[in-house]
Structure formats: C-alpha cells, structure tokens
Amino acid sequence: MKRLRLAALTLVLLAALAAYYYHYETVVRVETIQLTSVLVEKTLPYRVVLPPRYGLITSRATRYPVLYLLHGWGGDYDSWVTHTELARYAAEHQLIIVTPEGGKGWYTDGVGAGAGKYESYILQELIPDVDSRFRTIGERRGRGVAGYSMGGYGALKLGFKHPEMFAFAGSTSGALDAASREDDDSLMQTFGDSASATRAENDLPRLAREFPDARRGALPFLYLDCGLRDPWLAANRDFAATLAARGVAHEYRQLPGEHVWPYWDRQVREILRVASEMLAAPE
C-alpha cells in the first residue's frame, strides 16, 4: 500500500514536471503592463510577448533581445496581438516583443495642446520600464524597433534620431512622409504648421538626406517594405533611393499588397526574421 502510494506520487510529480517543462518550452506568454506616463500624462498600457522557455527555471539567467513593435494610425497597443498571430510567429524566435501605446501621436513630441510627448515616452519611460521588469539585453545591440504605417515612420525616425539606442529599425508600409503632410488633424496636432521646428526635426526623408557621412556606420540596420498597391509606395521607393544614394545599409522590398492587415500579418514574420538576424542572440 505504501509502495503504491509512493509510485502514484512519483507519477503525479513527473507529470507535473513534464507539464511545466512543456509549457515553457512551447508556449509564448503575453503580458499586459499598465505604465503611468508623466510625459504623455496618461496611463499607457503595453503588451509584452515573451519568448518560449522564458519562464523555465533553467532560463532564469538568460537575457533576451527586445523588439519594440509600433502600431499605426487608428490602432493601439493591442493591434499587433489581435490583428496578427504575433504570439504564434514569436514562438519561432528568441525575442521579447513589446507593443507600446502610441495613440495618434506619430511617435513624436507633439506641439499641440495635449498632444503628448510620445517620442520621449518611448525613450525615457517605456524602455527603462521594460529593461527593469524583464530580462532584456539592455543595450543597443539587443534592441530593435519596427512598426506598420505610422509605426513604420516612427520606427525609422527613432532609428535616425537615436541611433545609439537601436541596432535594428524596420518599417512595413511606413507613412514615411508624415512630417511633411497636413491632411489629418493628428498631423497638425503633432507637427504643427508647415514652418514648425517640429516638422523639420522629424522629417524622416530630410533626416536621411542630412545625416552626417561620418556617422553613417553608427545607424541601425534599416529594413523597409511596401505593397505595390499601397498609397505610400512612392514614398517608400523614394526613401530607399535616398538611403542607397547616401550609402546607408538597408534592405528594401516591394511586393504585391495593400495598406491592410493581411499584408502586415505576412510581413511581420519577415520583420521578426530580419530582426532576429540583426540583434544580439540571447545570452
């Protein structure tokens, strides 16, 4: 009787251990953090997609690269997780993925009343928060940023303005000409009128044209793609041509597709692949 009980207990324990191991080996955990931002004067939630094995006892000393995935105009911190199968795609990589809340702020310190300092928020509040809560490689070589549409613009702009922070910057269907457009209230709120200093400082094509030659090597690796039927195709082609003319290391792709989620659902997988190659491996 005692023997039987012992055997049963052992079996239960074995099953529990197997389940524990299997869970962390295969399952990607998605967490939500509520971060109170002083700079935007709001609580801005963000999601974190943790890589498989992150929670295993044996991984507890492992630090991972982080990819910040920015949403587009009209989206929010939840868009990437709900409109794509991000968690499933993430299972093939060893990355921590963070999807911040960017409102309609163009990832820029806006000029309008109540526009929010969305660029400073990412750099001064979000990144330190992520680095303190999770086992990240808290350095440039282990940090990338990418996004779709408004987020594509934001990601490449952050790459150009803060090259010391990111080793990779990627854009899919990026609204790269944002800072020179005036056809939406959010653009006016964020960038101000056509002569504003904010426009000049956040004009991505201009940043690329005027980036000093001597610091070219300090830029993150840039990736951009755009669908053939996307209204921003010309802006992306032009930007790629500027990068080429300036000798900036980049990958540009154009392929069938529109400014829609099925396209981003496909391309986010490519971004994860390229980012994994460009960022430091877990250590």
Add this chain to the structure above:
Amino acid sequence: MNRPTRTLLLLTALLLLHTGARAQTETPAQSQPQSKTEKKKDDKKKKDEPRRYETVQFESKLMGVALPYNVILPSDYKRGAAKNRRYPVVYLLHGLAGGANDWVSSRAHLADHAAPYPFIIVVPEGHDGWYTDSATVPAEKFESYFLEELIPDVDSHFRTIASREGRAVAGLSMGGYGSLKFGLKHPELFVFAGSMSGALGAASWIPDDKLLAFVRPSIARVYGPPDAPDNETRRANDIFRLVRELTPEGTKALPYFYLDCGTEDFLIANNRDFSALLIEKKVPHEFRELPGGHTWPYWDRQVQEILRLAAQRLAPAADSKQKSKAASGR
C-alpha cells in the same frame, strides 16, 4: 529524510538536470543556426559524404555538343514509399563565365538549403550564351535547347510535375536575366521566375568600349556587333521591351516574378529600373535590394529566399495514382 522524499528529490534533480542540458543546447542553436565550429564540422563532414547530386550526360542535338546538367533530388525521392510521387522542379541558371557546376560547388550550399523542400533542382549548362539563340553563331541556340531539349529530357527521366504549376526557373546574373526572359517569353511553362543580381539589360548592351571588358565578347557573339544595335535577336530578347509591350491579358498570364540585387552590385541601377517598369506596367512581382555585391556569399544567402518563395508558388509534391513512366528511371 525518509525514503519516499529522498526518491522524489532525486527524481526532481535528475529531471531538472535533463531539462537544463536541453535548454542550454537548444537556445544558441535556435538563434544562431550555424556557429563557426558547427560550420567547420559540416565542411569536414561534406568531404566524407557521397556526392549529393547527379550529373546527366546530355548530348544536345540542336547544338551538336555535350551539355551535361546536374540534378539534386529530394531526400525521399528514392524511398519505396515515394515511388509514385511527382515533384515540382526548380531550374537554377548560372552566370557569365560560370557553368553547370557552380551551384553544386562548395561556394554554394545548395544541397543543404534544398534539403527542407520536396523539389527536384536542375542546374543546366548555359556556357556564356545568355540563354538566347545567338544572332551570329547559328549552332548556339541556348534558349531553344533549354525549352525543346532540356525540359522534355528532365520530365521524361525524373518524376516531375510536368506542367506550369510544377515548374520554376531562377538564376544569378546572366541566369537571372535568362530566368525572367523565359518567364516573359514562355509564361505557359513557369509559375515562378526569379533573378538574383540579374544582368537584366543584357539584350540592349552594345559591345563597345563602354561595356565591361569581360562581358563584351559574349554580348557581341549572342546579340551581334556594335553596328547592329537593333536587330531581331535584340528585339526578341530585350526584357525591358517585352514588359513595355505587355497587354493586360499577357500580364495576367505571367509567372510570379522575383528579383533582388545587392546595393553594392554594379547591376543595382539596372534592377531598380526594371522594378520601376514592372510597377508602371502593374506586373505583380517582388523586388528586394539589400547589402551585398556581385558575389557568391550573396547568392548563397539569396538562393534560400528563392527556394522559400518558390515553395509558396509551386504545386506540392503529390503521389500519382497512375504508374509513373519514369519510376525506374534515373
């Protein structure tokens, strides 16, 4: 400690040790598929391994010369269970000053890259012939050879899916040009046409002093001398012209086009121009530019993308109910 507790602790420790070992070996392997030491081991292994491709000693009647071609078969091709299975074919064309052995040499790791895919990969011999029927040497018919002799030979000797849905063509440099040209001129034969670092403007290059010296002789031989800038051969094989003259119906019938080029490649402007023309003519395609030169490390990397994209377009390998003609073939 009593006995049951001790046993349980021991078991737990053993299990954790085991999972620890696995986690340690798997983490770096997944993020970095090939560390330097692993690669060295691979190379060493390769030397001891038997050849992973076959060579078919093909004699071209059209050209009156031997044009041996190489074939990489899918891993299950020769297993009994697959004896009625038919596979899609990828034709992989070499560049100028190259040959049928380039893609199976140690410069490319094609057999490794191809291993996950159920493809038959055929690497033809194209000399310096620009995959074109020569304007100056009547016996040199590299396009006709490819279409009328090679494809039928491959389809009769191997268990191929012998239709458009099961056929792709891709290549590097001169072979990239050849692939897109075959796709444009014979859209009924291919579902996918890919180009790496394609010499896309070849048919409009004039073999004078302005053209790179190592390209000049073959251009003159295939497309004619500098004083014949607009002969029939040039017109029929100029892929820019072929795209400009596409009708809407013709565009619909085309294979899917893929092209890439390194930003340090002397052909980058040529490729950008072609992609701009494809956009203008609304031809579905994918174009990529990325760091790289006109070199084998670039092609060895990009051929993996070609295989990945071809796999999305080609019909999957399938067992046919009919007894295969080529079941006992090579």
